[in-house]
Amino acid sequence: xxxxxxxxxxxxxxxxxxxxxxxxxxxxxxxxxxxxxxxxxxxxxxxxxxxxxxxxxxxxxxxxxxxxxxxxxxxxxxxxxxxxxxxxxxxxxxxxxxxxxxxxxxxxxxxxxxxxxxxxxxxxxxxxxxxxxxxxxxxxxxxxxxxxxxxxxxxxxxxxxxxxxxxxxxxxxxxxxxxxxxxxxxx
Amino acid sequence: xxxxxxxxxxxxxxxxxxxxxxxxxxxxxxxxxxxxxxxxxxxxxxxxxxxxxxxxxxxxxxxxxxxxxxxxxxxxxxxxxxxxxxxxxxxxxxxxxxxxxxxxxxxxxxxxxxxxxxxxxxxxxxxxxxxxxxxxxxxxxxxxxxxxxxxxxxxxxxxxxxxxxxxxxxxxxxxxxxxxxxxxxxxxxxxxxxxxxxxxxxxxxxxxxxxxxxxxxxxxxxxxxxxxxxxxxxxxxxxxxxxxxxxxxxxxxxxxxxxxxxxxxxxxxxxxxxxxxxxxxxxxxxxxxxxxxxxxxxxxxxxxxxxxxxxxxxxxxxxxxxxxxxxxxxxxxxxxxxxxxxxxxxxxxxxxxxxxxxxxxxxxxxxxxxxxxxxxxxxxxxxxxxxxxxxxxxxxxxxxxxxxxxxxxxxxxxxxxxxxxxxxxxxxxxxxxxxxxxxx
Numbered sequence: 001x002x003x004x005x006x007x008x009x010x011x012x013x014x015x016x017x018x019x020x021x022x023x024x025x026x027x028x029x030x031x032x033x034x035x036x037x038x039x040x041x042x043x044x045x046x047x048x049x050x051x052x053x054x055x056x057x058x059x060x061x062x063x064x065x066x067x068x069x070x071x072x073x074x075x076x077x078x079x080x081x082x083x084x085x086x087x088x089x090x091x092x093x094x095x096x097x098x099x100x101x102x103x104x105x106x107x108x109x110x111x112x113x114x115x116x117x118x119x120x121x122x123x124x125x126x127x128x129x130x131x132x133x134x135x136x137x138x139x140x141x142x143x144x145x146x147x148x149x150x151x152x153x154x155x156x157x158x159x160x161x162x163x164x165x166x167x168x169x170x171x172x173x174x175x176x177x178x179x180x181x182x183x184x185x186x187x
Numbered sequence: 188x189x190x191x192x193x194x195x196x197x198x199x200x201x202x203x204x205x206x207x208x209x210x211x212x213x214x215x216x217x218x219x220x221x222x223x224x225x226x227x228x229x230x231x232x233x234x235x236x237x238x239x240x241x242x243x244x245x246x247x248x249x250x251x252x253x254x255x256x257x258x259x260x261x262x263x264x265x266x267x268x269x270x271x272x273x274x275x276x277x278x279x280x281x282x283x284x285x286x287x288x289x290x291x292x293x294x295x296x297x298x299x300x301x302x303x304x305x306x307x308x309x310x311x312x313x314x315x316x317x318x319x320x321x322x323x324x325x326x327x328x329x330x331x332x333x334x335x336x337x338x339x340x341x342x343x344x345x346x347x348x349x350x351x352x353x354x355x356x357x358x359x360x361x362x363x364x365x366x367x368x369x370x371x372x373x374x375x376x377x378x379x380x381x382x383x384x385x386x387x388x389x390x391x392x393x394x395x396x397x398x399x400x401x402x403x404x405x406x407x408x409x410x411x412x413x414x415x416x417x418x419x420x421x422x423x424x425x426x427x428x429x430x431x432x433x434x435x436x437x438x439x440x441x442x443x444x445x446x447x448x449x450x451x452x453x454x455x456x457x458x459x460x461x462x463x464x465x466x467x468x469x470x471x472x473x474x475x476x477x478x479x480x481x482x483x484x485x486x487x488x489x490x491x492x493x494x495x496x497x498x499x500x501x502x503x504x505x506x507x508x509x510x511x512x513x514x515x516x517x518x519x520x521x522x523x524x525x526x527x528x529x530x531x532x533x534x535x536x537x538x539x540x541x542x543x544x545x546x547x548x549x550x551x552x553x554x555x556x557x558x559x560x561x562x563x564x565x566x567x568x569x570x571x572x573x574x575x576x577x578x579x580x581x582x583x584x585x586x587x588x589x590x591x592x593x594x595x596x597x598x599x600x601x602x603x604x605x606x607x608x609x610x611x612x613x614x615x616x617x618x619x620x621x622x623x624x625x626x627x
Contacts, residue, residue: 016226018219025215034206047210054218055225117202136196137204164195171195 014061038133039082053081120170128163390429392626397422400618402445419444437525445614446516481612482605486563518550536582546572567607574600593621
């Protein structure tokens, strides 16, 4: 979308024009849904985050100063919505502690389909998923993650390491499974 | 190699960073509904907060006003008490100069008996003067004061003070009792004066108002012309007398204009002009009759030279049209008698008014809409007509003296304004009166 057109849509959305708001949604909803899916455990939860996030976006459009990327600003709002959700949930259900992940032997990396990788991330324990998504996918530094998640920097690093370990094991498991299936087909 | 953390990160980052998934189509509907609901809630909250603020402000204003009033009373009472104390400490001769008060004291028959040592004993509402040696003599307060004043006295801090001072066993010479009575009379008079002046302040107000109204009529339609309502502007001055806490009476002088717009007259005029009964009177004026619902219009020849051809050509020159091109207007000076009942009397006031008016007709004219040239007048119009009116008014108090008012009003003529029984023309008007009220 061209900058001027986008600016006009944003300004009209600020004025509360329904068509402009819908245009904004149509343009950015799929990308934001992608962000939500990385922070959610399921598709339904991702839609809930998108719902709340988009309401926040439309209500706080006035605070966008037309400096920098609008998409980046939207992503931040959506991520914050996911974090708020996480915080409210973690107050109700305290985080479970997990055993340390043992380092496996080295293994050659292969590709994995997108939906499998997404499922792996979604299946991570909530805190690990949040830290992993914030650090790896959205580029937040550990100190910022510690701040927004109300944990220490050390915990953030530790959670990231554990998330990586889980994902690595799952990937190995997946590849092994794939190898086994292909071997069966050859036979 | 998977041993390398960076490789895992890159692998997931490449795959998921720009993930784009279309949400379900109904999601936008839900978001939109939530936004609308939030907006509605916000609006309700704003309205609620505004009302709450207004109510708080009104309450604060009332309380502050009330406390001011109480302070005034307290101040007045304490002032009176201090005066009373001064008076009590002074010899009775000081009061002799106050003829009226002394006169009232004489009427009260409170004359000290030098042979008896008096005692003041309060029994219910009666002060008993007596001693152990002589029979008691009862002096009712009613001997000193009218009943209404006694009631006021009993409700006053001052009276409480006095009653406290004059307790059962408190012995005082009778001269002091008389002195007290005089002071009470004087104080009550002062309070009455104060109350009267305070009441008078609120009793009268004057209201200047401008009104714009759409007038039409209810009655038998006659004539071949297409008739439309007329929008006009009027105004005047009303005097408001506050008869009670909520009820007020208003009267005044108001100028107003009403009437109707006529269309499609040309053909009538032409035919009228061509008819053989057109008579051009010498020196005076009317040429033909044209029937409308309000009455027959007598067309006027404006030129001093009564040239039939010129008049005819002038009439014919008006194009035949269905759009209004002629105005039949009436002007009246209205003397209303209106009762106004206040529904709310705060910073924002709400009231409804209703009443009857006498309307003195001062204008009766038929003129061309575009050139405003007088063409004639309606015949048979009564000089005095009666109407009734009803309005619901809003008032905003700018200060203790000034307030802005706005009231949608309906006015309806009770009689046909044409004395000819063939016409039943009862105009009505719907308008908006707005103005400024000044309280004396």
